[in-house]
Amino acid sequence: MQDKWNVYPRFTDEGQAWVLVNLGYEEIARTDARDSLLAVKLELQRANAHGLPTSEEFAALDNIEEALLQGLEAQNAAYAGRITVNSQRYFFYYMNCDEEIAAAIIRNVGRQFGYILEFDVSADPEKQSYWRDLYPSEDDWQVIQDLEVLQTLAKSGDQPDIQREVTHWAHFPTQAQAQQFVDWAVAEHYVVSCCAREEDGDRFQVTFSHNGSMRLDDISFHTTLSNRKAHEFGGEYDGWETSVETGAPSAPAKTPLYTGRPTHMIGSVAIASLAAGGIGGAALFGAVGIASPVAFSLGDWFPKLAEGALMGIFILFGMGIFVLTPLLLILRFFGYAGPFFVYAISLFVSVLFMLDEPILGVVGLTLSLPAAYIFCRYAYSRGQTY
Numbered sequence: 568m569q570d571k572w573n574v575y576p577r578f579t580d581e582g583q584a585w586v587l588v589n590l591g592y593e594e595i596a597r598t599d600a601r602d603s604l605l606a607v608k609l610e611l612q613r614a615n616a617h618g619l620p621t622s623e624e625f626a627a628l629d630n631i632e633e634a635l636l637q638g639l640e641a642q643n644a645a646y647a648g649r650i651t652v653n654s655q656r657y658f659f660y661y662m663n664c665d666e667e668i669a670a671a672i673i674r675n676v677g678r679q680f681g682y683i684l685e686f687d688v689s690a691d692p693e694k695q696s697y698w699r700d701l702y703p704s705e706d707d708w709q710v711i712q713d714l715e716v717l718q719t720l721a722k723s724g725d726q727p728d729i730q731r732e733v734t735h736w737a738h739f740p741t742q743a744q745a746q747q748f749v750d751w752a753v754a755e756h757y758v759v760s761c762c763a764r765e766e767d768g769d770r771f772q773v774t775f776s777h778n779g780s781m782r783l784d785d786i787s788f789h790t791t792l793s794n795r796k797a798h799e800f801g802g803e804y805d806g807w808e809t810s811v812e813t814g815a816p817s818a819p820a821k822t823p824l825y826t827g828r829p830t831h832m833i834g835s836v837a838i839a840s841l842a843a844g845g846i847g848g849a850a851l852f853g854a855v856g857i858a859s860p861v862a863f864s865l866g867d868w869f870p871k872l873a874e875g876a877l878m879g880i881f882i883l884f885g886m887g888i889f890v891l892t893p894l895l896l897i898l899r900f901f902g903y904a905g906p907f908f909v910y911a912i913s914l915f916v917s918v919l920f921m922l923d924e925p926i927l928g929v930v931g932l933t934l935s936l937p938a939a940y941i942f943c944r945y946a947y948s949r950g951q952t953y
Contacts, residue, residue: 589647589648606657607635620656639662755828848877850933
């Protein structure tokens, strides 16, 4: 087996992870007789705010990785890769050696470098962990290609925050399939400059573009989405190109007030509900308690404030999931789902409550408008103002 390493980011339930995978293991994975998976876990001692190691810890982590590799490879184990996420690093090996021997190696490495190393051994003859947790998915492969382009741009002095035109290509066997993709691209506010038969073949090429930065999360949002849609319509996404921008970054463009495209809506609803609902609900119950003629003891205040916070969260989350999100999905289909409509929906629902019961309307405004602001901060492009 020839080791071939690649590293790429992946978004998981625990946050953004960085995966180092041995692509060389792919050559033998299906026939490899080493059918036990050894997973070694360590807690980072100097993680940053994103749960990733800082430069102060790089040397120790490299030494641990090298010591594990030497000790376990001496027992005929194959190093398949590692994952770093949420202030933890996991090393994955396939082996058929005695578990006690592996445990002794791991304990010795931990003692040597001052880390507590935990491990688990499980049967994995089909190498499911390698294919599921380490090997790149189709989206991951696209991100890897994006990283390679970004690294090339960086070597040329590119300033990634500068907004610029990004041109994409996709190819399709038939004109009808190409037109389906064009219709989707136009609905998503891409600029389509070409949809025609290729000069040297039978395929149809679609050329389309958007304006954006060279931040990985920005460009990969467009490339992975375009790649999925091209395959959905029976074609292939063929990559992108852009200019090298070395000037000073311009101020980030504001999301269009009416035509902005919200993403991660359920997660944004949850964040807005927790922040605005929890604080607003507790504040409202506190105000009611202060205005009440009945004097509350300190022991009475905490349950009432907690009740208000929970009620605020529950109300906002329910309205967000069952009212705001469905309406925004419908509006997004027609190309009009910008921040204006988030505030408009929040205000409209509060007014409806106010017509029936003024106090409920005031409560609705108190909770929904801060929640709308927080929702917009997370559901639309970062760095914008609303």
